[in-house]
Amino acid sequence: DAKTTQPNSMESNEEEPVHLPCNHSTISGTDYIHWYRQLPSQGPEYVIHGLTSNVNNRMASLAIAEDRKSSTLILHRATLRDAAVYYCIPPLIQGAQKLVFGQGTRLTINP
């Protein structure tokens, strides 16, 4: 099974961009990369997913390295509400949807 590696914590300032890295060196060619986040005292919520090219949605952008061994979640203009634990999810087991949550990256946003 593919594994992911993320920094334990990161800190940024409000209204500045944030780049959250994830290494997934054992990913296979057809595996999607998913990101979730968990706000304090809430359940996780889906952020974004992608396969090869960069992806954008209303919450964030996902930049995927050409060799697909790493990806970066980009929050273009962080707000205090973006303070959360961000999880880079290993590729899902084919035919099942068992999310595997590691420790994630705890993002602190300074006002």
Added chain:
Amino acid sequence: NAGVTQTPKFQVLKTGQSMTLQCAQDMNHEYMSWYRQDPGMGLRLIHYSVGAGITDQGEVPNGYNVSRSTTEDFPLRLLSAAPSQTSVYFCASSSYDTLNNEQFFGPGTRLTVL
């Protein structure tokens, strides 16, 4: 749509007591699952279901039972609670799609076993 709902929000049990955590979704999702989250840790999968009448074990199934008699409901039963089961429990659901499977999580049930 209410999304994924969980009851109760908080529960305190004594060791050996039994209880059922309720989970319901109104999105007609085939897939439902239960996770637990211990302090400072990521979520771990307990049990999951790919449709009514079908359940399977996740990473940490011991001490928990599930059943799926309807598409909407997926209750989690603790037969004999132990202090090691003190945790926050999250239920999730999604459409059964292996490629684009955004999972929707409930607000959680915070369980304390004394």
